[in-house]
Amino acid sequence: MGLLDKLSGWLGLRKKEVNVLCLGLDNSGKTTIINQLKPANMQAQEIVPTIGFNIEKFKSSSLSFTVFDMSGQSRYRNLWEHYYKESHAIIFVIDSSDKLRMVVAKEELDTLLNHEDIRSKKIPVLFFANKMDLRDAMSSVKVTQMLCLENIKDKPWHICASNAIEGEGLQEGLDWLQEEQVFKTLSEI
């Protein structure tokens, strides 16, 4: 990408394309979150468990996103790694009310972070501690603890409590991601 392109991208003349990989266990709310981020007229009314994966595109003020909404069901989780190479950011969604499977979420996260295509990459990871509206949901602090996020030293990461049904907390997360991407673009110039 030439200097001119970068400048124009930064100035918003042409939006920078970013590939975002949306991961997390099944039923954590990935599809619901992505659906909320789409323009109102494009949103789906009913959300069903994802089979394989879906590709969604939408734009924010400065970026043009291509989101790979992966299925979280265990039989499809081995698909995730095929998209690590091309992705510029990762959204990892956690069902904060599913205490029992927090170990499974941690196991999948650790596997992801130790993957050869991710390990050495300074890829930003955005965590959504989703379903915070549920009575038995854990706080984002507790989720941070249980997933040992403090141990991630070599990648920028951020966690937001969210309620995907009402769309709460999603914008905060997206803003962080955009900032990360803009900084990254700047540092590449």
Added chain:
Amino acid sequence: VSDVFIEETLRKWLDAHYDPVAGLYTFSSCVDLADLSGDGESRLVVGDLGSGSSGMKLKVYRGTALMSESTLLDLPAGLVAFFMDLHEPRIPAVAVASGPCVYVYKNLRPYFKFTLPGLEVNSLEQDVWQQAREGQIDPLTLKEMLEGVRKKADIPLSVRSLRFLSLETSDMDEFVQLHKQQPIRRQTVITCIGTLKKSTADEDGVSCLVIGTESSDVYVLDPEAFIILSKMSLPAAPTMMDVTGQFDVEFRITAACRNGNIYILRRESDKPKYCIELSSHPVGLVRVGKNVVVGCTDESLQGFTQKGKKLWRTILPAPITTMAAMDLPTRGFQAVLVGLANCEVQLYRDKNLLSTIKTPDVVTSICFGRYGREDGTLIMTTKGGGLIVKILKRTAAFDDKDSAPGPPLAQSVRLNVPKKTKLYVDQTLRERENGLAMHRAFQMDLSRLRLAAAKAYVKALESSLTPMSSSLTEPLKMNAVVQGLGPSFKLTLNVQNTAACRPVMNLAISFLYDESLYRMRNPYMKIPLLVPGLIYPVETFVECTSDKGISDIIKVFILHEGKSSPLLTAHINMPVSEGLTLN
């Protein structure tokens, strides 16, 4: 060793939850997993035995939390979740067997109570109580007469009479007054409960309840009307059951019984079709595919076919506390989990140990299946009332190899056997047609060979050509040792008198050799008196006079003075002389 175990366990299982003070006191037969809300999330349903006399509860867990509990009236003997109708959404009911009843819960609310039919009452017992009711006999006479009935009757007494017999004299009258108007009933109790699909094999198909009773009967109940569809009898009271198949098509009930036998009931017959006689009592019964795996009190695990043929047996490191199936259809994996008294849970595929899980306490119940949204969840409760939940890792692989016992892998490798050639086929045909003649010819030749060998042997013995003498007066044995590189050799002849007690006297040794090759210091020696049993080394020196690198045989004879034929003969193969003569 324990570190290896821990590491191995961590590679395969995730520790999802452990509550050492959950207060769950139960057995595998009283635990089940079912999607009780129809939201795709399985709940854990437990019949809690409490302290055994109080605190019996039906408990439901969702994830790590106790979601609901309700009091049970009696000790649960078994608990199953089953679909009793076709209503949508598909929500299973829960059946709890206690005493003579099955309590059915729908949406966790009591829905129906089924009571087993009463058993036949002893008519003599009935007559005696009739007399008591009419005031013809006093309580003491009643007691005497009931004792008499109990001794000789083939139909046992009712619980009422048995309780009456155990009363103090002072309490008898009151008891008679209280009970004499009621009819006598004899009730059995349920020992085990299972489910049997009615007509389809679908996961959410309607199921019949199958109950085993203390009176050695097995009943199949209609899921909607709770009437008895079928009654079968066993030779003894069943304690554990496995049910498979469909009631309307074909089914098989495998029941482990209190007499130490396992019986297999089929649809066509109300009597067992097959019987497995065990050498010790069964404490666990799990079906894996078409085979049955039985755990016994002698710390063994045994595999049988569905017809009762024994396949294998393996020894466990400790007594069994409980057993459960580990069935993962999505990965095509089936194995047996065995809880042991040494705080381990072992996983077996057939007789091969696949993995060992260490537990903080002795496990009393095991249940494997879909819990929450996780298909491979292992739920265990402990003796101390703890609850352990482990989740099988997505990447976990179980290797038959990592278990030491069992046949080597090479045994199952198929050999590359070449195709049958025309020659092979022709020969086979020839052998088939002329088998008799060939056998005769072979036997003839064999006899001839034996005869020739025997003749040669006799000849050798007669002319004393062997280093053994079997003569009755001088039984002798000799062996020779040659030492040295040459040209000088030391010859040691070990002579032994093999007689039981008689010494041998007047013997001599003489040598025969090629004098152009060898020189011997004394080619004739006297042998001292030979005491029986001892080995006498007789030594002499031989010098090789040739430097051509050739060697020859030296013959040794043991002779009796005054006789010309030797007692025995030995041939010594001399080695080639490797040294150089000095002169």
